[in-house]
Amino acid sequence: MKSSSNKSQSTTKAHHSIDVRDFIHTHISSYDGDASFLVGPSPKTKALQAVVTKLMQEEKKKGGVLDVDTHTISQINSHKAGYIQKQDEVVVGLQTDAPLKRGVKPFGGVRIVEKACKEYGYTLDPAIVDMCTKYRKTHNDGVFDAYTKEMRMLRSLGILTGLPDNYARGRIIGDYRRVALYGIDALIAQKEQDKDNITGDMTDDTIRVREEVSEQIKALSMMKKMAQEYGFDISRPAQNAREAVQWTYFAYLAALKEHDGAAMSLGNVSSFFDVYIEKDMKEGKLTEEEAQELVDQFVLKLRLIRHLRMSEYNALFAGDPTWLTEAIGGAWCDGRHKVTKTAYRFLQTLYNLGPSPEPNLTVLWSKHLPMAFKKFAAKVSIDTSSIQYENDDVMREACGYDDYGISCCVSLLKTGKHMQFFGARCNIVKALLMVINGGRDEVEGVQVMANVPELKGEYLDYDAIYPKFKEALAYLAYHYVNTMNVIHYMHDKYYYERAQMALLDTHLERVMAFGIAGLSIVADSLSAIKYARVRPVRDERGIATAYEVEGDYPKYGNDDDRVDAIAKEVVSFFNAELHKHKIYRNAQATLSVLTITSNVVYGKHTGATPDGRPAFAPFAPGANPMHGRDTSGAIASLNSVAKLDYAQARDGISNTFSIVPRALGADGGEQVDNLVSLLSGYFAKRAHHLNVNVFNKELLEKAMQHPEEYPQLTIRVSGYAVHFANLSREQQQEVLNRTFFESM
């Protein structure tokens, strides 16, 4: 039964096709107008925001964690209903029974949870430790039982890093909208039917799927019970906008109660909500103020999501991120755009509730987007730096589907139809250094790869090194795939995401998302070896600890094909190598060029490189050119990144762009127009992703206090560009004054 109206869904009959996309596609009211209809926060939202602000300040004061329930293993029904300030909440539901109180989720690995508790001054209930060490195995234990010596070595040397082998893998996006559109009972009926159809020879695969679907059905029943705790009956479909938002949030909350995955993204709910909001408004049941209040309060709830993590983890990812990514905008395969008034309302939350990295609002950029929306998004970017952009035209074409969400930062998942095995990253700089050091690790000196000859000659020889580098990449790809296979086998076995999987099709496409770190350093190093003369300085072990670069060489980030082609080829080569191997549950390999904020940590574990980078200095983030080397202006830099082929890096190519408002133009209107031009051009070049940071005064002041943390910050005034960190204090102060001149 296709869903033609949200009212016709109050049946417990099985749906032959669950199709949220069709519902939105049929009912969406695309909006071409501007932002003038938007309103500010309601009194209730303001009241809640005041309470939340105070709680967050307390949380900060207490070292980052306000409270932990150390006695209860967090599950869908583990906690009683919790509120911020009940009378003001139009959307309810918290992860535990109090705002910002974190739950414990030990099934990824109990030692990590124990350590995280300790770091924040808490003690994990010994009964939980006992249970997870003596009576119930965790994911982490499973993985280490199966790891080979080689896997352990690659892991401990930091060649394979951030592996989800002791925490929840995350990255799955449940189609949370299904609960609102169909109600839990219909979803259970569908899953029961799916299960009945899984018959035949009872092989490992069949048995596993039958068990998994049973778990999913349990999770759905638990969701119903959780909603009852808050006084809602979600067994039936949502009947209005408030219910649609509430039902969807409950589904998402269920997932967040059971897992603390590295990234647990939301998908694309704004256009779905808009269908209900439009209908209610047409029928006179909802005002604009109430619609915005719903969206504001939904977003406020998302901002309260917390996971209990070790400080080491937070250092790796710079802060306490959750990556609750919501994709906004984009277009249908038929060319109509998906911008609705609710897309605007979501961006408006950055004004109504203030700027925030979470939820991670992601604008799907398409040539089909109406100009008014492009301009509004650009304006919000300039004002808040809180939006990232991704190329909808390229992604839609690549996956042939137009209802997808973004997992984490840049990873496309077809909503309800895709499941992802998160694969963290592989440090390919170390692969290059291994080749220069006879197969040994450049920091520890231990032998990693066999049959790598010691290099002869005073200078590095490109023709000798490049083929060997490819061999090293092939070696890594093989072990990387195997390591991932072990991890995800165990994760499915010991820490299965029943709540999220219940909201996906039973028979779905799986992808395994691999990643590389250090692309720009590899490209520049190979370019230096090829176009300049690089002399390694070796220590008594014969390991190169420094490199002397004689002469200049083309650097990635200047739209120079000589080096950009190297970066492109490395990506394609590694991607092809990944595809050669057998992957767990027949998942498709995908590859990302993404380090988010962990580039500093990767750098700390990596010795000096032939591009002249000193030992242990930070990497550039994601696919960014190395800071200070893209000297031909922003567009040349963007063009270099745009050359990387999305088809070869289907898990995403991340680029971070930082600028001060003045460098975008003299006044607000110019800045918006120029940012729109920049984004349009970049995406017309088929680039994949852009993070836009428009630095505000506060940030520049911070950069003055800690210039070492902002090596990339470039100040551009008429015909003049300089790194902020290189200016004297007085000049920095002047920049600060000039940068914020435009208020005149």
Next chain:
Amino acid sequence: MLRVHSIETFGTHEGPGVRFVLFLQGCKLRCLYCHNPDTQAMTGGTMMTVDEIVEKVEKERVYFGEKGGVTASGGEPILQAEALGVLFETLQARGIHTALDTNGALVIDAHIEHLLAHTNLVILDVKHLDDAKHRELTGKSNRNVLAFADYCEKKGITMWLRHVLVPGYTDSDEHLNAWSAYFKNFKHVERAEILPYHTLGAYKYKKLGIPYKLEGVKPPTKEQVAHAKMLLQNHLPHVYIR
């Protein structure tokens, strides 16, 4: 061949929209407040052919949007009018908007005429109307500059005027009034831009071993800039601050 100091691929202050800015090497003026003294020498830089530059421009054309294009700046671009004229003619033939950011301090010859015939926008920096003051500021007379403006007006070339606001040098009420009054009947002056003086170029002087003559001069305050804008607006309708 053009002697190029550097290229900025994302210029947002040198004409309308997003611009490919070609900074040409060499200038005969010695403006006290020049923030690019490294572009003054007539030697150095990189020699590039028109084709090489066109190829680079084409790579970023998709970023220009409806308004953007190419701006030649410097240094002083009209010192290389012959080759630059060929470049602008080629760019215009490809439908690319061309802007010339100049001090206009040369006698207009055939090469400059050809260049201006293929220029969509002239951004003219008129540093002072008083010839003696102009000499004091730049080392040269303003006679050619004003003739340049007249020529553009006569030929119907759109002009944006620029004025660097240097406290104690170019910010007196009398001067600002005279400056704007002079241009009030120019039909092709589309806007005037105030460039508040800044000291960010000072470190380059140290590096080049040239004494910095404006040592100690402070950038104008917000109020001073607003005041200047108000004065210019007495005669010119569209005044912007860069």
